[in-house]
Amino acid sequence: MKISRNFLADYLNIKKVDFPQLAEKMVALGHEYDSYYRLVDASKLVIGQVIDCQKHPNSKKLSVCQVDTGDGTKEIVCGATNVAAKQKVVVAKVGAILPGDFKIKKAKIAGVDSHGMICSFAELGFDKKFLKDSDWQEIMVLDDKAPVGADALEYLELDDEVIDFDLTTNRGDLLSMLGMAYEIGALYQLDVQYPPTDYQENNESIANKYSLNVTTDKCPLYLAKLVENIKITDSPQYIKNRLIACGIRPINNVVDISNYVMLETGQPIHFFDADKLQNIGVRMGKKEEVQTLDNQIRKADENDIVITNNDEAIALAGVMGGLSTEVTAETKNIIIESAIFHPSNIRNTAQKTLRSEASSRFEKGIAKERTFLAIKRACYLLVKHAEGEVAKDMLKHDKMPVVDKEITVSLEHINRILGMSLSIDAVSKVWERLQLPYQKRQNVFRVLIPPRRLDLHIAEDLIEEVGRFIGFNEIKSSLPKTTIKKGMWDEKMVYCQQIRxxxxxxxxxxxxxxxLVSVSDNKMFSSQKPIALLDALSKERDVLRTSLLTSLLNTYNYNYARQIKDINIFEIGAIYQKEQTYQEENRLAILMRGVYLQNKWQKMSVTVDFFLLKGIIEELFNYLGLQNRYTFKVSTINNFHPYQASDIYINNQKVGIIGKVHPELANDVYMAEFDLEYLYDIAIKPIKYKAPFRYPSIQKDVAFLMDADIPTAEIEKVIKQAGGRHLEKITVFDVYEKEKQKSIAYSLLFRDETRTLNDEEVLNILAKIINVVEEKFNAQVRNK
Amino acid sequence: MEKEIKQLKKDLEQAIAKVNDVKSLNDLRVHYLGKKGKITGLKEMLKELSVEDKKTAGKLFNDFRQEATDLIEEKEINLKRKALDEQLITEKIDPTLGATEIKTGSIHPLDRTIKEVLDLFVSMGYDVVTGPEIESDEYNFARLNLPKDHPARDMQDSLYVATDYLLRTQTSPTQVRTMEENKAKGPIRMIAPGKVYRKDDDDATHSHQFMQIEALVVDENINLGHLKGTLELMVQTLFGKERKIRFRPSYFPFTEPSLEVDVSCFRCDGEGCSFCKESGWLEILGAGMVHPAVLEMSGYDKEKYSGFAFGLGVERLAMLKYGINDIRQFYQNHLHFLELFERIDKEGHK
Incomplete structure (x- = not known):
């Protein structure tokens, strides 16, 4: 919301107010602003009169003018098509600065000295959207009364300042100069003056020519007035300036007045061409089409409020007028609409068609008094600036109850919430500044809420007003007085942190x-159907991931492309799926690649491979209290190396996968992923003391030759069974394959925790082991 | 006897001096002190002496034998030390040569920031709470005083997965869930971190996914002073002891009064610098007193209880603290970026 100083000054005496300082003070009241600026960032522009204008001797397009600037006559070369003698013009003399820090210097143009510049409107630095073609090609020609030598911007009322506020959505009342006047008035303790509405009406009657039929309760208030014989022309300069300052493009006097009144009162109004209208109606749409002002066909359904003529929808109420009843250059008579439409219907309609200045005001609510004020102001301005003649009566549908809103709040309540100890007087002063009528009985206030303050509903709203004007920073800090208790962590979160x-x-x-990932990315490592967004921002992010692996692989690719080759990363995060309900499941994914440990000059390095990642996972499981409970089973996994992948099981439940990423996707990358929800739910044994070993162990090595496809885990299972309680540890220390056979060598550690074992009994156990393995796997023992 | 000892001592000293290795020394030891050694041989002479002389000569002999033993042992120590010295010199290294590279892990800066905040609040008796990221419209909006078609819904463009389910736009639904779980009774102190989502295009300052930390305190007689004190403690923990906070009025549908909270700039101590755009203050979070309608909808007696709540953006906090200028960095996971957070940090975060 842009606020113009000149505009605001109509309602509030702000002569002594410093505008940039005002912006800062408003921030302290909760109104942030995006920018403060002077409407025209130029200096030393004066009014001059062209005394003589001759063709330039060396150029057909240029003229050489003698211009009286009050302090003498200056020779100025001008390129405008409309420059002529006797004109009053805006002159940038040598030393003047135009927007964009453009300094005017003495110059020679096509061989003729030029001591300044005659300005066009475009040269004052306005945004293109406010300018017509002629604003670029032609210089501004002022009226005859313009005093030569005077400050041009001041004369044109362009010496304005603007603050662009970024308002909170609850303060719809501030989307008007009047609303702002109340707020700023409260800040500086100034009274608000209402604009004039005194105009003459004639004896014509709108009721004789038109009818109004409102059949929906979504339009509780609808006013229509007839203004005839209007003359369409340019708006007066002050209206144009103010519209531009507020960000609205001037069009003509009539259209500009509708916008001006909306900016002033916050009530959007609409003008219909009265000659294209007979029976005005307001009803809900019924799956019909409306051709709007912007020449688009819009669909209106039962949630959209429409304006009708002879029951045919002609406009989307509160959002956009219709093309068929538009005010054009030929329009003679107009009907002014000033109405209130239900905010949520307007919001709904605007969301699917267009958010306009009007809709954004309607959806925040309008005070009834403003609906009446706006229509009077529109009549007043149409009489004043468009020679309009106002019919004496008004079409009116008024089902809007006048409710006296009153909020009761006690001083104790105010102080209890703010944590302050304000006095009755201090609080009373706040009501007075805000012009909120109130009564007080003992320490309780009854505050009457004027209709303009649609945001005030409950005691806490008033407490906020007190806080705003007393200053929230006056509050003394303390800590809640409460019983001491232990802060509890979320156990699942702690588990994830421990893994992290x-x-x-x-x-x-x-x-x-x-x-959020793309469908194709998600498919890479998951066959689950992902949850899709109804209305995604892009195809890159339109489903919720069902695996973390693609994310990690993408992160790997991002880094690898930036010359980072040794990459060891993980993520703990949710995957999402829908069964009966929405499920979010924490997972852990790990990606490793490249050198894990190295010393180059010593020619020592450990590079990540399947077994290094496996080691990290086993250590993690051990850390999680799951020693000896996990098994790895050979598996094939989509997009993994066909012969280097494994499922991981705990208690016969698959908990995760590990493997080498398929070389078609990435080189030498290893990944693993686990379901943390399942791991978390597994009960584990508490840590319990066990005496350190007191008796020595005996180690025996044995190697077998057998079919290459038998996994060692199966062999170890058999060895373990055969070895019994004395077999403490099995370690593979050599494997090699040849012609579909493999030789696998084990180092077996035997111990008895109650005595020293002798070699003979160990050899007996070993013999048993060899026997069983040979038999079970059709294996031969090598070097006994 | 004395004469022989003197001669033998001279011989021994000369012999020891000539020895250069342990083996020769051992030979020498045998030669003099062995069973048939020269010194041992002197013992034979004692037998021929008178009792009186035997006494004197015996002492001389014993002393000499001890002295010889000591001399040889001393030589042995010297030889071994010399040998070790020679061994050590061959093991000489250049300590300025490169170390073995051991990989260092690192916590993600967002998780690190969450941990710092959570540690503080848990120490003050707050319970850590989590909530679903796929949330119902009811909990994300309606129960937070944001009914359908409320204009304030524009403040947060949402990503829906079904008519009534969306990716939560804020962690605030955890407030409602906690109050509900508490069966509308008794005090609450909770802190809830988590991911949230908005329908935003990603750029340097916007991210469709980010993290928030929500805090809620409900009790009898909770006021804005308590909020201020709590937040002061937090910013002083995160940004240094000298930090102050500032309240600015604002609007959130689920708090009343609502506030924006600024922290005094820790780069310039509030003097004004380019980091704080010359204002001396940095915006860090939104807060307020829980709206009575929100308490009521969760079953709390609004006459008896009041509460404060705040929600802070974790990225925002981390960006301020570490001077990160692009929010996308958190999700690009460039290892050089992640590396920065592998070390400890002490107070005085300039």
Missing amino acids: DFLIAKGLRQTINYS
């Missing part, structure tokens, strides 16, 4: 990736 910290200690970096 473990992986960090192992040299991995935590990443956080977007939950």
Whole structure:
């Protein structure tokens, strides 16, 4: 919302107010602003009179003018097509500065000295949308009364300042100069003056020519007045200036008045060409089409309020007028509409068609008094600036109850919420500044809420007003007085944090990736159907991921493309799916690639492979209290290496996967993913003391030759069974394959925790092991 | 006897001096002190002496034998030390050569920031709470005093997955869920971090996904002074002991009064600098007193209870704290960016 100083000054005596300072003070009241600026950022522009104007000797397009600027006559070369002798014009003398920090200097133009510049309207630095072609080509020609030598911007009332406020959505009342006048008036303790509405009416009657039929309760108030014989022309300069300052493009005197009144009162009004209208109606749409002002066909359904003529929809109420009843250059008679439409219907209609200056005001609510004020102001201005003749009566549909809104609030309540100890007087002063009538009985206020303050409903709203004007920063800080209690962590979150910290200690970096991904990305490592957005921003992010792996692989690619080759990362985050209800499940994904440990000059390095990642995962499981409970099973996984992938099981439940990413996707990248919800739910044994070993162990090595496809996990299972309680540890220390056979060598550690084992009994156990393995796997023992 | 000892001592000293390795020394030891050694041989002479002389000569002999043993041992120590010295010099390294590269992990800066905030609030007795990211329209909006078609819904463009379900636009629904879980009774102190989503195009300052931390305190007699004190403690913990806060009135449908909270700039101590756009203040969060309608909708007696709530943007906090200028960095996960957060940080965050 842009506020013009000159505009505001009509309602509030702000002569002594410093405008930039005002902007800062408004921030303290809760009204932020985007910018403050002078409407025309130029200086030393004066009014001059062209005394003589001759063709330039060397150019057909240029003229050489002698211009009286009050302090002498200056020779100025001018390129405008309309420059002529006797004109009063705006002159930028040598030393003047035009917008864009354009300094005017003495210049030679096509061989003739030029001591300044005669300005066009466009040269004052307005946004293109406010300018007509002629504003570029032609210089501004002022009226004859313009005093030569005077400040041109001041004379044109362009010496204006603007603050562009970024208002909160609850303060619809501030979308008007009058509303702003009340707020700023409260700030500076100034009284608000209402604009004049005194005009003459003639004996014509709107009721004789037109009818009004409102059949929906979504339009509680509708007023229509007839203004005849209007003359369409340009608006007076002050109206144009103010519209431009407020960001609205001037069109002609009539259209401009409708916008001007809306800016002034906050009530959007609409003008119909009265000769294209007979029986005005307001009803809900019924799946019909409306051709709007912008020449578009819009659909109106039962939630849209429409204006009708002879029951045919001609406009989307409160959002946009219709093309068929538009005011044009030929329009002679107009009907003014000033009405209130239900905010949520307007909001709904505007959302699917267009958010306009009008709709944004309607959807925040309008005070009834403004509906009446606006129609009077429109008549007044049409009489004044368009020679309009106003019919004596008004079509009126008024089903809007006048409710005296009153809020009761006690001083104790105010102080209890603010944490302050304000006096009755201090609070009373706030009501007075805001021009809120009130009564007080003992320490209780009854505050009458004027219709303009649609945002005040409950005691707390008034408490906020007190806080705003006393200053929230006057509040003394303290801490809540309360009983001491332990702060509780979320256990699942703690579990995730423990996993996070473990992986960090192992040299991995935590990443956080977007939950929204593309369908094709999501498919790479998951066959689950993802939850899709109804109205996605882009195809890149239109479903919720069902696996974290693609995110990690994308992060890998991002880094790899930036010459980072050693990448050890993980993410702990949710995946999303819909079963009966929406499910969010925490997962852990790890990606590792490249060198894990190295010393180059010592020619030592450990590079990530399947088994390094497996080691990290096993250590993690051990850390989580799941020793000896997990198994790895050979598997094939989509987009993983066909012979380097495995499912991971705990208690016969698949909890995750690990493997090498398919070389078609990435080189030497290893990934794993786990379901943390399941891991979290597994009960684990508490840590319990166990005495350190007191008796020595005996180690025996044994190697077998067998079919290459038998996984070692199966062999170890058999060895373990055969080894019994004395077999403490099985370690594979050599594997090699040859002609579909493999040789696998185990180092077996035996111990008894109650005595020293002798070699003979160990050899007996070993013999048993060899026997069973040979038999079960059709294996041969090598070097006994 | 004395004469022989003197001669033998001289011989021994000369012999020891000539020895250069442990093996030769051992030979020498045998030669002098072995069973058939020269010194041991002197013992034979003692037998021929008188009792009186034997006494004197015996002492001389014993002293000499001890002295010889000591001399040889001393030589042995010297030889071993010399050998070790020679060994050590071959093991000489250049300590300025490159170390073995051991990978260092790192916590993501957003998680790090959340941890800092949560640690503080848990220490003050707040319970950590989580809520679903796919949230009902009811909890995300309606129960927070934002009925359908409320203009304030424009403040947060939403991503819907069904007519009544959306990706939560704020962590505030955890307020409602906590009050409900508490069965509308008794005090609440909760803190809830989590991901939220908005229908925004990503750029340097906007992200369709970001993180918030929500806090809610409900009790009898909670006022804005308590909010101020709590937030002061928080900014002083995060940004240094000297920080102050400033309240600016604002509007959120679920709080009344509503406030924007600024922290005094920690780069310039509030003097005004380019970081704070010369204002001396940095906007960090939105807060307010829980709207009575929100308390009421969650079953709390609004006459008996009041509460404060705030919601802060984790990215915003981290960006301010570390001087990060592009929100997308958090989700690009450039390892050079993540690397910055692998170390500790002490107070005085300039």
